[in-house]
Amino acid sequence: MVRLGQNFLADPNLLEAIVADAALDPSDVVLEVGGGEGVLTERLAERAAKVHLIEIDTGLREPLERVAAAHPGVEIVWEDAMKADLAALDPAPTAMVANLPYSVATPLILRTIAELPSLGRWTVMVQREIAERLRARPGSRSYGSPSVVVQLSCDVKMLRTVDPAVFNPRPRVDSAVLSLTRRAPAVDPQLAQLIRDAFAHRRKAMPRSLELAVRRREQEAERAGLPAPRPRSREIRHRGREALARQGLPEGIRAEMLTPAQHLALAEELA
Numbered sequence: 001m002v003r004l005g006q007n008f009l010a011d012p013n014l015l016e017a018i019v020a021d022a023a024l025d026p027s028d029v030v031l032e033v034g035g036g037e038g039v040l041t042e043r044l045a046e047r048a049a050k051v052h053l054i055e056i057d058t059g060l061r062e063p064l065e066r067v068a069a070a071h072p073g074v075e076i077v078w079e080d081a082m083k084a085d086l087a088a089l090d091p092a093p094t095a096m097v098a099n100l101p102y103s104v105a106t107p108l109i110l111r112t113i114a115e116l117p118s119l120g121r122w123t124v125m126v127q128r129e130i131a132e133r134l135r136a137r138p139g140s141r142s143y144g145s146p147s148v149v150v151q152l153s154c155d156v157k158m159l160r161t162v163d164p165a166v167f168n169p170r171p172r173v174d175s176a177v178l179s180l181t182r183r184a185p186a187v188d189p190q191l192a193q194l195i196r197d198a199f200a201h202r203r204k205a206m207p208r209s210l211e212l213a214v215r216r217r218e219q220e221a222e223r224a225g226l227p228a229p230r231p232r233s234r235e236i237r238h239r240g241r242e243a244l245a246r247q248g249l250p251e252g253i254r255a256e257m258l259t260p261a262q263h264l265a266l267a268e269e270l271a
Contacts, residue, residue, distance in 0.1 A: 153186050
């Protein structure tokens with residue numbers, strides 16, 4: 001049975017491998033999102049001090065509450081993980097281990113990096129395409145703003161690919177176990193927005209992509225009767241060219257050719 005976009009892990013060997021990959025310490029506080037029927041939760045609870053499990057599907061209440069009753073360190077939050085107050089989790093999570101619902105995997109990883117500075121490690125099952133995207137290098141088709149924002153804060157590794165046969169039901173996509181290790185704070189939200197703007201129109205030169213993205217937000221603000229965003233579209237293209245020139249880069253370069261460090265330096269100049 002698949003519930004709300006999640007395929008349940010059915011292979012005990014893979015579950016043990018994921019827990020081993022996470023290298024949990026008895027003092028760790030784990031964040032799990034999408035508990036399924038609790039088979040991973042049980043294993044995490046045996047190795048960590050605390051497990052915060054966020055689950056949106058109340059149809060799973062019976063098996064998950066049974067796991068929580070057997071393991072006092074498990075706390076279940078019945079909520080959408082994209083809306084839950086992550087900062088309210090107490091004690092604060094130090095590691096995230098989860099078979100993530102694939103539909104929200106990328107925004108959820110980005111959100112936990114930004115909103116949970118206590119998190120130092122992620123060991124998560126995701127769609128293989130997402131794993132390739134988050135670890136992609138400049139110049140590749142998979143490289144985009146999520147690659148840059150994640151890599152500015154974390155070292156990213158794909159630990160293993162996963163056969164669809166280990167899931168129930170069998171998904172139509174390949175999967176992978178992804179490891180993130182934090183080495184820097186999250187990117188400032190304004191800088192992250194400028195990085196997203198740089199990739200908003202991939203076939204355009206970066207200054208033009210910035211201009212078009214900011215112009216769209218200006219139009220949206222005008223329709224809503226709100227103040228226009230800063231910087232303004234009429235200046236951002238010119239400033240983008242100047243910033244590229246100061247870094248010795250051609251004004252016609254596309255965002256996909258810049259390293260994460262170059263993107264951060266440009267965003268800091270433009271903010």
